[in-house]
Amino acid sequence: MSESSHPSPSTRPPRQSRKGLTSTGVRKAASKSDRSRSREFALQALYQVLVGKNDVAAVDAFTRDLAGFSKADSVHFDALLHGCAEQAALLDALILPLLDRKLAEISPVEHAVLWIGAYELQHCLDVPWRVALNECVELAKEFGGTDGHKYVNGVLNGLARQLRQAEVAADPGAR
Template sequence: MNRHAAREKALQILFQLDMNDIPPEQAMEEHPESLEADDYLKGLVKGVAGHKDAIDQTIVEHLEKWSIDRIASVEKTILRIAIYEMSYRDDIPENVAINEAVELAHSFGDAKSGRFVNGVLSNIMT
């Protein structure tokens, strides 16, 4: 599985975590075929889940005229993945994390999701 596909699957698993408030291990058990073959996917899910509070604080600090509670779960999950990659993964350049997040937002969010995600992540970089 390539990293883009891993991010898509991680988005689905992390979205499920957010919506159902279940432990990461339980959510990952529901996707064994993807996880057993992909260490990057496992790392994303565990990393985002493990650093969720710090990542959410980063989001809060870089929102303009928004509160984190107003962000749709899809966009919030995409932001968490990108911020995890930007903050905790040395092997992912920030611009790659942002571009991948915007692509995920275009695929899984609404018409304005890509622009919103790009704006928040750009604020973090500055």
Template sequence: MKSARRRSRELATQGLYQWLLSGAPAGEIDSQLREGQGFDKADREHLDAILRGVIRDSEALSSQIAPCLDRPIEQLSPVERVVLLMAAYEFTCHPDIPYRVVINEAVEIAKTFGGADGYKYVNGVLDKLALKLRSAETQATRGAPSA
């Protein structure tokens, strides 16, 4: 059984995919998601935070992700791009969620919605991004001395 947070991430992925392709405003996307199947099982507060936060901060989040990529972010598949933006948002704005959970959830979302091997790319990028955005936490869990 999926957790309420997982369901909120899945819905956010769908909404952000729509935003990326259509440019629809967050309020319109939010309304459509609320009418969709599974909304009642989602963590509504987390869904709202991700959806609105990623749309609001997309340029800054893209800038954080860019150095970890092997190509311009615009060349990523829409699903990979959305998943990376969501994870970068959670790394940045939700320090209460362990970085390993953020990565695991992003990989699972990429497996569900992305191409055959897209999740591997997402995992590699997020490993690098975690070192940059959550350096103290990653060093502590990997047993390395803190800088």
């Protein structure tokens, strides 16, 4: 009888509870809030605007017909999609000084996520800065490149310190 190369159950580390998360650490669909869903749909729509140069009204209509949209916060989706599209140049101007490369070198997914984060930090004052940041990191983890979420985190963290200076300063966890 040969020995197995697998560790015996007693030498394995204890299994960690991953309630509400997929095997990759991303939140499961059932555990997402209506606002989280609206950010996902806004990201998909903004991607179509960025990459396909599609008309915002057409993208809006298309996105509303997607499965699961009824579970999203449609008012927040409207604010994100139309706000980001209308203020794209202003959002890019906010983001650009925090980048270590040209904007054209940022993936379209991360670019759209940065728009969402910048827009929420600037205009959605009912969304705490940490929530805006964490939601965008989650979007980048789920839809972006391998380490895109780290880049998004760094850029939006810097932007939060500019746009929400008092809120960040009052946060005991902020470095």
